[in-house]
Amino acid sequence: MKKRLLALLLVLTMVFSLMPAALAADTVDVAALPEYAADADISTGTAYKISTEESLRAFAAAVKADDGNGTYAHAGVTLYLAGDIALTGTWTPVGSTATYVGDFFAGTFDGCGHTISGLNVQGSTVNQGLFAAINKATIRNLNVSGTVSCGTKNYIGGIVGKVQAGTIENCSFSGSVTGGYTGGIAGGLNSNNVTISGCVNAADVTGTTAGGILGYWKTTAAIQNCYNTGSVTGSAKAGGIVGQLNKGTIENCYSIGDIGGKASQKGGIFAFSSATVKNCYYTLPEAETLGGTAAAAAHITSPEGLADKLGNAFKEDTAGANNGYPILVWQAGEVVQPDPRIELTGSDTLWRTTNDAQPQTTITAACKDMDEDTHVDWTLTEGEGIVTLETPEGAGTANRSVIVKATADGAGKAVVTASTADGITASITLYVIPQITTVELEGVVAVGETVRAKVNVLGGGEYDYENFPKLKIEWRYLTAADYSAGNTGTSSYQEITGTTGREYTIPEDMAGNYLSFMLYDTVSREYKMLSSPVRIATAEERLLKADASALTLDTSDIRAATTIALPTAGAVNGSAITWASSDSSIIDPATGVVTLPGSGIQTVTLTATLTRGEATAYRSFDIRVWSQAELDKEAAKSELQKLVERLDGTLTLTPEYGRDTNVNTMLRAKIDDSSIAVSVSKVEEVYGGAGVAADGTITYFFVDPNTTPLVHNGSYNVTFALSKAGATETLQVPVVIGWDVQRVRDTISAEITSQLTTEGLCAAGDDPNLLTQDLTLPKVIDGKRWALISWTSSDPTVIAVSDKNQQTADTLFDPYVGVVKTPTQDTTVTLTATVTFQLTDAQEQTVTVSKVFTVTVKGQQTNMREQLLAKLDAGFASYGGLRDAVTGLPLTQRDGKYLAANDIHFPTTRDFGVDGKYTPVTITSSDTDTIVPPDVNNAARAEVYRPLPGEAAKDVTVTVTITDSDSGVSASRSFLIAVQPLTQQEIDAELALMAAVRAHYFDGIRNANTDAKSILTDLHPFREAYLDADGQLVWVYDHADLTGSGIVPVAMDGWTESEQWRLFRSTDPDVISHENLLVTRAAGDKTVTVSSELSSETLGKYAARYPDNKDFQALSCQPVSVELMVPGTEPVTPTPVDPTPVEPDHKALSVTFQLHTDTEMWIAPSVIGDLPEGTTAMDVFRQVLAANGYSYEAKGSYVQAVIKPDGTKVAEFSKGPNSGWVFRVNGEFPDVAMQDCRLADGDVIEVFFTADYMDEPGMFLPFTDVTNHWAYSAIKRVYTRGWMVGMDEKTFAPDQQLSRAMLAVILYAMAGEPAVTGDGPFTDVPAGCWYTDAIVWAAQNGIVCGFGDGTFRPNEAVTRAQAAVMLYGYAAFTGADVTARADLSAYSDAGQIPAWAMDAMQWANARRLIVGRDSSHLAPNGGATRAEMAAILSAYIGK
DSSP: OHHHHHHHHHHHHHHHTTSOHHHHTTTOOGGGSOBOOTTOOOOTTOEEEEOSHHHHHHHHHHHHHOSSSSSSSSTTOEEEEOSOEEOOSOOOOBSOOSSOGGGSBOSEEEEEEEEEEEEEEEOSSSSBSSEEEEEEEEEEEEEEEEEEEOTTOSSEESSEEEEEEEEEEEEEEEEEEESSEEESSEEEEOSSOEEEESOEEOSEEEEEEEESSEEEEOSSEEEESOEEOSOEEEEEEEESSEEEEOSSEEESOEEOSOEEEOGGGEESSEEEEOSEEESOEEOSOGGGSOHHHHHHSEEOSSOTTHHHHHOTTEEOOTTOTTTTSOEEGGGGTOOOOOOOEEEEESOSEEEOSSSSOOOEEEEEEEEETSOTTOOOEEEEEEOBTTEEEEOOTTOTTTTOEEEEEEOSSOOEEEEEEEEOTTSOEEEEEEEEEOOEEEEEEESOOBTTOEEEEEEEETTSOBOOTTTSOOOOEEEEEEOHHHHHHTOOSGGGOEEOTTOOSSEEEOOGGGTTSEEEEEEEETTTTEEEEOSSOEEOBOHHHHHHHHHHHHOOOOOSOBOSOEEOOOOSBOTTTOOEEEEEESOTTTBOTTTOEEOOOSSSEEEEEEEEEEEETTEEEEEEEEEEEEOHHHHHHHHHHHHHHHHHHHHTTTOOBOOOTTTOOBHHHHHHHHHTOTTSEEEEEEEEEEEOSSEEOTTOBEEOBOOOGGGOOSOOSEEEEEEEEEEETTEEEEEEEEEEEOBOHHHHHHHHHHHTGGGOOHHHHSOTTOBTTBBOSOEEEOSSSTTOTTEEEEEEESOTTTEEEEOTTOOSGGGTTSOEEEEEOOOSSOEEEEEEEEEEESOOOTTSOOOEEEEEEEEEEOOOSSOHHHHHHHHHHHHHHHHTSOEETTTOOBOEEETTEEEESSOEEOOOHHHHTOOTTTSOEEEEESOTTTEEOOSSTTOOEEEEOOOOTTSOOEEEEEEEEEEOTTTOOEEEEEEEEEEOOOOHHHHHHHHHHHHHHHHTHHHHHOTTOOOTTOOOSOOOOOSEEEEOTTSOEEEEOSGGGOOSSSEEEEOOTTOOTTSSOSSOEESOTTTBOTTTOOBOOOSSOEEEEEEEEEEETTTTTHHHHOTTOHHHHTTSSEEEEEEEEEOOSSOOOOOOOOOSOOOOOOOOEEEEEEEEOSSOEEEEEEEEEEEOTTOBHHHHHHHHHHHTTOEEEEETTEEEEEEOTTSOEEETTBTBTTOEEEEEETTBOOSSOGGGOBOOTTOEEEEEEESOGGGSTTSSOSOTTOTTOTTHHHHHHHHHTTSSOOSSSSOOOTTSBOBHHHHHHHHHHHTTOOOOOSOOSOTTOOTTSTTHHHHHHHHHTTSOOOOTTSOOOTTSBOBHHHHHHHHHHHHHHTTOOOOOOOOOTTSTTGGGSOGGGHHHHHHHHHTTSSOOSBTTBOOTTSBOBHHHHHHHHHHHHOO
8 A cells, every 4th residue: 555655646746746837936937037056146035946956956055055155044045946857866955964053944945846856865964855954944835756864863854854943835755764853754843933734745754753744843833734645664653744742733634654663652643742733634543553642633544524624725636646535735736725714722631730739721823814913702612610711911902812720629621712703713622630649450350350450630539531631551560480589670560562451351371470550641751550560360269259259248237136147158159168256255157146245346357268279368357246235325325416416506595584593404404304414514605794603503694784785695605415324415505694683673773763752853843742843754864774764653634654855866865744734633643663674685584673752733723614714705705706607797686695597607716715626616506406516626607597487486505615625624605596587588589589590590601702692702600699789690700709698509410529510511511611611612513501500508408408398499409501502613604594394403423332341241342323412421321231231330420330130240349449340432541431421423432340440551641740730631642642752651741841843743643653755954953863754754744844044943942833833734734624713812912923823823722722821811932831732632632
């Protein structure tokens, strides 16, 4: 095969040497260069061609002689081979063969793809080859064939002998090379910065250290994209690519040549290496490689897929010129295409040398075919916890290196990945390997057995053979004779050939020898050997050993008398067994009977003697036998240990003063086992002030409380000895000792209660036996807050203890007040001061000391009743007695009686000069049917019901009482009141007034309107109607003008708080609103009925008391209404009068209704037709429920429950506090009750039960600042339509001024936000703003015009006039009718409306969109808030 490969490479060399010189020499015109001659100018930058053998030899001689002619060994000179040259005779290498680097070639030699053949070097010195040696030179694109033979001299190579520094690329050599350090391309390297790439060797290489590409390498360099097909033989070391490799990188290389030499010193890629080998392949059988090589490169058996693995410098051998194995791209006459990639260099193995050492390495990334400044990111993709990554100092922006550092205890495999922003990645696998410490031999060392080498690492573990690099193991042995003679030195061991693995099967002929093995440690660079060899047993010994190994006895402790079964024959091979006992009295070796010893635990050794032929083996077994005493002791110890385990950490002793005196007694009680003795063995103080004596006696805690102690108890860790049956265990228990209660009480008595005296409690000059003033009851004495005093009174009605002086932090410790409440008689009261010690902990008993004081409170000499009577009399005098509640005049007195015809008004608490909270005023009546007193205290009006006409006046006594709440003393004044009967004349007059008010109801509400059939402006609801002195009907609109004796509108039947009407109700609130009766004219004429209920202020109340009296009924809740016609805003075209009577035109409505619960449909959607205009949701609800047999319960129009025909009832709150009945119209929740929700044709009504109305979307707004706002309903309408949004999730900012941009965005939203193209006309509306599309759209559609200077001013507040114009423009854009106009002359500021806004303002006012701020001010140039705009938009969309 070797000859075949050599022939193939010669063919390739011949073919590729025919490449055009221009291709090989890039763009240099080699033919035009001058021919090199001996006298050539060799200054830097010159270039020559070499076309002949003569020129080549002249060049070789000139380099050798060049030691000062302007250059340094042809440095800077480039030589181009212009054609193939066949050498004749012996060749003298280019340059000097001496070792002085100044004589080495330092220029560039470009072979241009040509071949130099016939090379014949026969040297007797170092540095031999085509070139003797080079230094910073470049040799490229050259093919050489021939012979280089130099005996055993070093640095012998086919192309270059020695490379001091430089580059050899795209070169090949064929033939033979013989020497010491010998390589097909170069013999050896001697410094850093050397690269050999794209080179091929097909020569036979023979040396001491030989390699297909390079022989010896001890410096940092790189070999890449090379291959070897020649045979390599080394007497010391031989490798397919390199013989010996100390530093650097071999990458993308392969070797298929034969490797000869010492089995342990040859490898498919290298023979010896501590450098990095990546992506390399070899065909040498794995059994012939060093362990390191197999781990660093891959063994192959065919070329399949190899070209793809090697990268873009290689290509497939499609012509079969290289036996199918890949060739280099340059050999095919092609150029290597850029291959952006990351190449990682650095040590891939981190060896620990001690437990604490953290070895590290630096990984460097070379970015090939990429920009020089390409940034690299580093990640740890595997090995978290094994290594960490650190950025080295000075890494720069490219970040091309990373420090990989082993963690404190990490070991194993880690993967580090480098990546660029373009997605280029590369990974390197590293191993953190503990230091190898010792080696052992595992297995039975006997013939026929397989033993194994065990490698131990620092820390006690075993070497990870699967994941760590393979180890080099040499099996060796000593002969029995050498071992017996003491010849056990390393040199006496003999190598067992062919055994490099971890396992070794011992053959028969090794019996009697002594086995060992040797491991090469790549960290310490030394061999490790077994501490002593192991004798290899014979076959008989092996059988005996098998029986000995298989012999077992149960050596667990014996705790009871028993019999041990002692085998008499081997279980495997039947070897004879006899037994001996170290103590036959305990274990009989003949019978195996066990007798328990008398005491202690005795260890008995049973020795088995195994015999087989001449061989003898022994096995011993130690068995412990327990005495009964030890068993009892162990049981007790176990019991104590369990007790300690149960109590440890869970028990704290807290002695109670007066009960506990000894901690031993306390713990004994906790254990509750009389067989266990308890005693204190150790006391450790945590906090002092107390004590535990050696016998367990407790001294309770005490320190002077005035020192403000931080610790309020004594704390000790007490170790107890627990003993039973000779066993003892210890238990540590925290003991927390509280205060010595008696000493605390003594201290309180001495320092606190002794300072309290009866006289000290009294005010200055006050007699404790005749108290008249409040007492001072100390809470603290002399600032000693460690003792707080509380007080109790035996009679709180006389002396009440009050903390009113302690209401702030600053006054919290001020004295209590003993509030003296003067009794009627002298009263003796006992005051008890209880002093409570404040420094006890929660678990301690409270320490208190009490002291009693007796005082007498003198009764008040001045009668409290007389004081109250004085207040009564003063109040009536200042108020003027009793007054008529209607006229406000004092009641007339006659014959000692007050005459009353209306309700009576009494003086108030203010008139009496009292606080009704503490001194309430009550009014009582002797005839509550006639004079009804108020039902609450402090009220001042009594209701009067006069006798009927024809009945006598009624005398009623009314009593006014004032009561002092503290003393309970009351004082009263009574008044005799004659209640005059009604007269028919009074009733008739009130009936006439009611009739007049009902008849002129329209006059009371018409405001500026004169004709009920032509309502053009707002109506004005009245508050009261009465007849003046001239008999004229007077309508009252202001509260200040009310008389209290007229006819008034009252709450109408069916009114609830949920309704929008109360006193005035409209049949069409969209035209005439409820209550305030504001008028909004529709497009067409509208007929609306306004109604009220009227009552007499003075006589209406009699209707409830006399339900059968027609007169009284006619004065209460009398319905009244008026039909009004509101002309439409659109003109009506006159039509000829048709005399034929026609039915009044009315618009029939058709709606859809459904009813359901939260789980079930009750009434499916159905259409209800022929409904009159003005129909409400409540009308439809009632109609449909009645038609389907349903009923309901309601408060007004608020539905509380719905009942099915079968009686099933679903009521509010039945599913929670927020459950109930609600309704939607057209999918939205109206802002009015069902009674006021007027329907339009086509509306869809949904009445349904919800389990939680808070969860119903659209029912409530999310904003916190609009809850009680006047515009809430309007804001809700525009928000739910998406026309206006909040300033944020919780804020609407209703009172913030609206900007011009905001209004444009609102109108744009109303239009559905159509697509916008083109630019806007305004200079201050940039692209991309939140309002840009809206303003551009509005401008394009004539809705906005901007200002004369070309601006829009988006952030200015919009005025009411501007808003009217923009809304007017929007209405016109949508095709709405904008012809309506209102007369604005009634507004005093109408003249301020800009001319350009007049039409829009008249239209907006006619539509009731923008109305006056009051009756005379339109404020056209005023701003509009967001809430106002919401109201305008709500009015714009109508219902």
